[in-house]
Amino acid sequence: MRLLIIEDEPNIREQLHQYLQQQGYAVDSAEDGKAGLFLGTEHPVDLAIVDLGLPGMPGIEVIQKWREQGKTFPILILTARGKWQDKVEGLEAGADDYLVKPFHNEELLARTRALLRRSAGISQPVIQFEKISINTSQQTVSVNQQQLELTAYEYKVIEYLVMNSEKVISKTELTEHIYDQDFDRDSNVIEVFVGRLRKKLDPDGELKPIETLRGRGYRWNLTPLNEDASTS
Amino acid sequence: MNFSIHNRILLSAFITLALFMGLTGLVLDKAFRANINNLQQENLRTQIYSLLAAAELDDNDNLQLPEVMTEPRLNLLESSLHARVTTKDNKVAWQSKSMLNIKLPFICNREMGKFSFSEMTQDKNSYTLVTFSTQWVIDNSEQTYIFQVAENDNVLTSQINLFRKELWSWLAGVSTLLIMIQTVILRWGLKPLRYVANDLLKIENGEKNRLATNYPKEITPLTKNLNQLLDSSQSQLKRYREALGNMAHSLKTPLAVLQGIFNSTESKDKDTALEQLKTINEIIEYQLQRAATVGRQQLAESIPLRPVAEKIINTLDKVYKDKNIQAKINIPDNFSIKMDEGDLFELLGNLIENAYKWCNKQVIISSSNTNDKLILIIEDDGPGISDEQRELILQRGKRADQSTPGHGLGLAMVSDMLLLYNASIQITKSNLAGAKIIISI
Numbered sequence: 001m002r003l004l005i006i007e008d009e010p011n012i013r014e015q016l017h018q019y020l021q022q023q024g025y026a027v028d029s030a031e032d033g034k035a036g037l038f039l040g041t042e043h044p045v046d047l048a049i050v051d052l053g054l055p056g057m058p059g060i061e062v063i064q065k066w067r068e069q070g071k072t073f074p075i076l077i078l079t080a081r082g083k084w085q086d087k088v089e090g091l092e093a094g095a096d097d098y099l100v101k102p103f104h105n106e107e108l109l110a111r112t113r114a115l116l117r118r119s120a121g122i123s124q125p126v127i128q129f130e131k132i133s134i135n136t137s138q139q140t141v142s143v144n145q146q147q148l149e150l151t152a153y154e155y156k157v158i159e160y161l162v163m164n165s166e167k168v169i170s171k172t173e174l175t176e177h178i179y180d181q182d183f184d185r186d187s188n189v190i191e192v193f194v195g196r197l198r199k200k201l202d203p204d205g206e207l208k209p210i211e212t213l214r215g216r217g218y219r220w221n222l223t224p225l226n227e228d229a230s231t232s
Numbered sequence: 233m234n235f236s237i238h239n240r241i242l243l244s245a246f247i248t249l250a251l252f253m254g255l256t257g258l259v260l261d262k263a264f265r266a267n268i269n270n271l272q273q274e275n276l277r278t279q280i281y282s283l284l285a286a287a288e289l290d291d292n293d294n295l296q297l298p299e300v301m302t303e304p305r306l307n308l309l310e311s312s313l314h315a316r317v318t319t320k321d322n323k324v325a326w327q328s329k330s331m332l333n334i335k336l337p338f339i340c341n342r343e344m345g346k347f348s349f350s351e352m353t354q355d356k357n358s359y360t361l362v363t364f365s366t367q368w369v370i371d372n373s374e375q376t377y378i379f380q381v382a383e384n385d386n387v388l389t390s391q392i393n394l395f396r397k398e399l400w401s402w403l404a405g406v407s408t409l410l411i412m413i414q415t416v417i418l419r420w421g422l423k424p425l426r427y428v429a430n431d432l433l434k435i436e437n438g439e440k441n442r443l444a445t446n447y448p449k450e451i452t453p454l455t456k457n458l459n460q461l462l463d464s465s466q467s468q469l470k471r472y473r474e475a476l477g478n479m480a481h482s483l484k485t486p487l488a489v490l491q492g493i494f495n496s497t498e499s500k501d502k503d504t505a506l507e508q509l510k511t512i513n514e515i516i517e518y519q520l521q522r523a524a525t526v527g528r529q530q531l532a533e534s535i536p537l538r539p540v541a542e543k544i545i546n547t548l549d550k551v552y553k554d555k556n557i558q559a560k561i562n563i564p565d566n567f568s569i570k571m572d573e574g575d576l577f578e579l580l581g582n583l584i585e586n587a588y589k590w591c592n593k594q595v596i597i598s599s600s601n602t603n604d605k606l607i608l609i610i611e612d613d614g615p616g617i618s619d620e621q622r623e624l625i626l627q628r629g630k631r632a633d634q635s636t637p638g639h640g641l642g643l644a645m646v647s648d649m650l651l652l653y654n655a656s657i658q659i660t661k662s663n664l665a666g667a668k669i670i671i672s673i
Contacts, residue, residue: 096551
């Protein structure tokens with residue numbers, strides 16, 4: 001999952017950037033509204049964290065522009081003032097949640113995960129597919145109640161595929177949403193990950209959770225047990 | 233007494249008019265009477281002259297006047313004009329036919345060759361009398377004749393009465409007309425002032441935020457100054473709140489940085505430090521909220537209640553999407569509240585968010601109007617608030633510096649804000665089983 005942070009205060013930006021990277025997200029950050037707007041428009045983004053008081057272009061305007069462009073990724077706004085009018089204005093402009101500064105990093109993480117989950121149409125933090133269970137808040141995957149040993153990148157691949165289940169995800173898209181920008185995109189490392197994941201998730205080859213569509217990419221093929229199909 | 237300008241002008245116009253018309257009436261009445269008296273005297277003199285002209289001596293040197301006089305009134309029995317001629321020793325030498333049935337107390341003034349006028353009354357009738365004494369030399373002896381003509385004042389009085397009636401009714405008519413015109417002029421003249429008053433009322437009710445600018449030049453200085461005052465108080469308020477907001481922003485960023493640092497370091501004091509940071513933050517939040525609360529203002533605008541509640545519900549529906557909350561707003565469309573818009577957002581935002589946080593599935597926001605108070609009720613189907621908690625929550629605002637982490641700060645802020653609006657807050661149990669907050673404002 002690729003996150004975008006727009007925050008003008010360098011200390012907070014750095015902290016958030018680092019913290020979210022540690023939590024296994026690919027993170028881009030911008031220090032003003034215009035740069036942030038550009039990143040959100042031109043780069044693949046799964047969620048944006050936007051400070052409302054930004055130099056150059058106010059956060060509200062950035063959000064409005066994205067929504068006008070048809071961007072649907074969830075947006076979490078940060079506000080120092082905590083005034084209700086600001087919150088309402090931000091959410092009316094198209095944001096999905098707000099956090100008043102100062103906040104605990106854990107709180108931010110929890111909100112981020114919930115928003116990502118929600119935008120994928122999943123309402124519970126634990127998603128169950130037959131014998132596979134994915135806990136998005138603990139970032140763990142179990143098969144038959146047995147927790148799998150996964151690397152951070154392996155989990156990211158599963159998470160991204162699950163969050164976009166029933167959609168075809170190209171290798172490029174997967175790479176973009178998982179790695180920071182300096183990653184070498186010609187690598188076949190994704191294929192290796194997917195191969196390993198298939199073995200871990202479905203050792204018997206019964207479920208075939210990840211389908212390969214030749215020349216197009218991958219698709220998560222299972223439907224969650226505890227989800228209402230209408231929520232998306 | 234505190235008369236309105238309208239009444240003052242009208243009353244003074246009325247008094248002036250009454251005095252003027254009264255004096256005019258009196259002067260005209262007097263002039264008319266003098267004129268009519270002159271005419272009468274002239275007429276009586278003429279009568280005397282015609283008597284003198286008609287009088288002659290007969291062969292016995294007795295005074296003789298024709299049987300039928302040229303003045304017809306003298307020949308009629310019941311007429312208003314009477315005449316007689318007497319001699320020096322009060323012997324009647326001649327009297328007109330009109331004297332037959334009447335006795336008049338003729339008073340005599342015997343100054344020779346002069347007309348003298350006097351008034352007399354007889355049988356409730358008043359008469360004007362003219363007396364003219366003359367001496368005739370008859371056979372070398374002087375004979376004095378006193379010519380007297382009396383006229384009943386009836387005719388005169390009725391003429392004067394008629395005139396008076398006419399005069400006063402005309403004056404009254406003209407006065408009424410003038411008063412009416414004056415009233416109309418006054419209403420027209422004072423119209424701009426009434427508009428100012430109306431405008432001010434509208435501003436007070438929040439239907440407007442400035443006075444109109446198209447007033448006559450006499451009161452533009454007033455309306456201009458009022459508008460400037462309104463503008464400056466509004467902009468001052470705005471500046472003040474912006475300054476406070478900026479202060480919040482500038483304090484909170486370093487706090488967020490500190491919090492981030494403590495979050496990422498592993499120290500045994502980490503939790504204490506984070507706790508203290510949180511407390512600092514809550515104090516700032518609370519005091520800023522207090523300072524930024526505008527409170528009841530005389531010229532505050534009325535804000536429609538329902539749209540604000542809807543906006544907050546929409547916002548919270550997004551934030552609490554996972555809970556799938558059923559929120560219901562039972563607020564009539566025409567309900568509005570005289571409150572600063574920012575304050576109203578804080579009030580409803582804090583209360584409704586609390587309900588969203590604690591509810592199970594249901595939140596109901598309702599409102600009613602009783603005895604010019606607005607009742608606002610927010611209830612949920614959550615666990616509710618116990619009696620001890622109620623006390624604590626409502627008192628907490630008074631001791632924000634001792635606040636402990638947790639919920640209820642929102643409610644304390646609300647209860648503090650309501651103090652500024654002379655409004656009351658009450659926490660009870662809802663029929664939905666959760667908390668029921670009742671605001672009466």
